[in-house]
Amino acid sequence: xxxxxxxxxxxxxxxxxxxxxxxxxxxxxxxxxxxxxxxxxxxxxxxxxxxxxxxxxxxxxxxxxxxxxxxxxxxxxxxxxxxxxxxxxxxxxxxxxxxxxxxxxxxxxxxxxxxxxxxxxxxxxxxxxxxxxxxxxxxxxxxxxxxxxxxxxxxxxxxxxxxxxxxxxxxxxxxxxxxxxxxxxxxxxxxxxxxxxxxxxxxxxxx
Amino acid sequence: xxxxxxxxxxxxxxxxxxxxxxxxxxxxxxxxxxxxxxxxxxxxxxxxxxxxxxxxxxxxxxxxxxxxxxxxxxxxxxxxxxxxxxxxxxxxxxxxxxxxxxxxxxxxxxxxxxxxxxxxxxxxxxxxxxxxxxxxxxxxxxxxxxxxxxxxxxxxxxxxxxxxxxxxxxxxxxxxxxxxxxxxxxxxxxxxxxxxxxxxxxxxxxxxxxxxxxxxxxxxxxxxxxxxxxxxxxxxxxxxxxxx
Numbered sequence: 001x002x003x004x005x006x007x008x009x010x011x012x013x014x015x016x017x018x019x020x021x022x023x024x025x026x027x028x029x030x031x032x033x034x035x036x037x038x039x040x041x042x043x044x045x046x047x048x049x050x051x052x053x054x055x056x057x058x059x060x061x062x063x064x065x066x067x068x069x070x071x072x073x074x075x076x077x078x079x080x081x082x083x084x085x086x087x088x089x090x091x092x093x094x095x096x097x098x099x100x101x102x103x104x105x106x107x108x109x110x111x112x113x114x115x116x117x118x119x120x121x122x123x124x125x126x127x128x129x130x131x132x133x134x135x136x137x138x139x140x141x142x143x144x145x146x147x148x149x150x151x152x153x154x155x156x157x158x159x160x161x162x163x164x165x166x167x168x169x170x171x172x173x174x175x176x177x178x179x180x181x182x183x184x185x186x187x188x189x190x191x192x193x194x195x196x197x198x199x200x201x202x203x204x205x206x207x
Numbered sequence: 208x209x210x211x212x213x214x215x216x217x218x219x220x221x222x223x224x225x226x227x228x229x230x231x232x233x234x235x236x237x238x239x240x241x242x243x244x245x246x247x248x249x250x251x252x253x254x255x256x257x258x259x260x261x262x263x264x265x266x267x268x269x270x271x272x273x274x275x276x277x278x279x280x281x282x283x284x285x286x287x288x289x290x291x292x293x294x295x296x297x298x299x300x301x302x303x304x305x306x307x308x309x310x311x312x313x314x315x316x317x318x319x320x321x322x323x324x325x326x327x328x329x330x331x332x333x334x335x336x337x338x339x340x341x342x343x344x345x346x347x348x349x350x351x352x353x354x355x356x357x358x359x360x361x362x363x364x365x366x367x368x369x370x371x372x373x374x375x376x377x378x379x380x381x382x383x384x385x386x387x388x389x390x391x392x393x394x395x396x397x398x399x400x401x402x403x404x405x406x407x408x409x410x411x412x413x414x415x416x417x418x419x420x421x422x423x424x425x426x427x428x429x430x431x432x433x434x435x436x437x438x439x440x441x442x443x444x445x446x447x448x449x450x451x
Contacts, residue, residue: 090209090213109446112388112392112444113441113442113443113444113445113446113447114388114441114442114444117332117333117441144291145291145292145293145358145362146292147291148358148359149291149330149331149362149365149366150331150332152362152363152365152366153331153334153366153369155370157220158363159213159216159217160209160212160213160216160359160363162209163209163212163355163356163359164355164358164359165355166355170292171292171355171358173358173359190373
C-alpha cells in the first residue's frame with residue numbers, strides 16, 4: 001500500500017509506518033551512506049525539517065512496515081536547497097506554493113533487489129500522482145551527481161538548477177523535476193509507472 | 208556558461224534523432240572548450256545493434272577502435288565502471304591498473320589527434336554501462352573550468368540518447384516468478400539444486416524445473432550466465448548474493 005501523510009499528522013494507523021520509516025532512514029542515511037545527520041534515541045533519523053510542515057509519501061508492506069518513502073518540504077519556508085545549499089542554484093532557489101522539495105528518498109534494505117525496484121517505481125509514481133492531485137507544478141531536489149543518471153532515466157522532465165559542486169561528501173547538484181499531465185506517460189515509457197490497481201491513500205491531519 | 212547548458216538541456220528534450228543530438232553535443236562541447244565528444248555504451252558495438260554510440264572523433268580512429276573490439280576493454284570505459292562521478296583522463300592511473308595495451312591505446316589516440324579528456328560515467332540499473340566523454344584536440348590545453356557543467360551535459364545527453372534508442376529497440380524486461388528468482392539467488396550463492404530444495408522446502412525436481420525455466424527466459428544455457436544476467440538487470444541484487 002502507498003499512503004500520503006500530510007501536515008506531519010500522527011494518526012495511529014500512520015504511526016507504525018512513520019516509526020519504521022524513521023528507523024529505515026537511520027539505517028540508510030546514517031549507517032550506510034554515513035551522512036552526518038541527527039539520530040534520536042539511537043534509532044530514528046529525524047531532523048529539523050521533520051515537523052508539521054512535512055509531507056511523507058510512504059510505500060509499506062501488508063503489515064504496515066516501511067518499504068520506501070520520500071519527504072516533501074514546502075519551498076515557501078526553510079528547506080534543504082533554499083536554506084542549506086543555496087549556492088547550488090545559478091539563480092534563486094525555486095520557491096512557491098506549487099513547488100515542493102523531495103528529500104530523504106529512501107528505499108528500505110530489508111527487501112530483496114526485485115522488491116526494492118518495485119518499491120522505487122511505486123514511490124516515483126506516487127510522487128507524480130500526488131503532484132498532479134495537489135496542483136504541484138515542480139519538485140526540486142539536491143542529490144549526489146552519482147544518482148543523476150538514475151533520476152533522469154525515470155523519464156520525467158528534469159532540468160539542472162546550477163553547476164554541481166564538490167563537497168566533503170562528494171559532488172552534489174540541484175535539480176528541478178517538472179510535473180505535468182504527460183508525466184505518467186513518460187514514466188510508463190520507462191517501465192516506472194506503477195499505480196493502477198492501487199492509488200495512494202491520503203491520511204488527513206490528526207486533530 | 209550555465210545558461211549555455213540550460214539551453215542545451217532544453218533543446219535536447221525536443222530532439223528526435225541521434226544525428227541531431229550529435230550536432231547539439233558537438234556545439235556545446237566546443238563552447239565548453241572540448242573539440243571531441245563520444246557518447247557510448249560500453250559494449251562491442253559491432254555485435255550489439257541496440258548499443259548507443261555517437262561521436263565526432265577523427266575518421267579512422269573510431270573504425271580502428273571497433274576493429275580491435277575495444278568497446279568493453281578501453282581503459283577509459285573500465286575506469287568509468289568504478290565511479291559514478293566524472294573524471295579527467297589524467298587520473299586513470301589512480302583509478303585502474305593500466306596494462307601495456309592500455310598505454311598503447313592511449314598513445315594511439317594521441318597520435319590520432321585526441322588530447323586530454325574528461326569522462327562522465329552513465330550507469331542505469333539493469334542496463335549496460337555507458338559514458339559520455341569530452342576530449343581536447345591533442346594540441347589544445349585542457350581546462351578544468353567547466354568540468355561540472357560537462358557532468359550535466361554528459362548525463363542529459365546520455366538520457367536523450369537512451370530515449371531515442373528505446374523508441375527503436377524497445378524490448379519487454381525479462382521477469383521471473385518469485386520462486387524462480389529465489390532459486391536463481393541461491394544458485395548465485397553457490398548452492399546446488401539439492402541444497403536449494405532443502406533451503407526452500409520444495410522438491411529437488413521442482414528446483415531443477417524452476418532453474419530450467421529461468422535459463423530459458425534469459426536464453427542462456429549455463430547456471431553462471433543465468434546468475435550474471437539476473438544480477439545485471441537487478442532481478443537479484445549483489446547484497447542478496449553477498450549477504451553472509
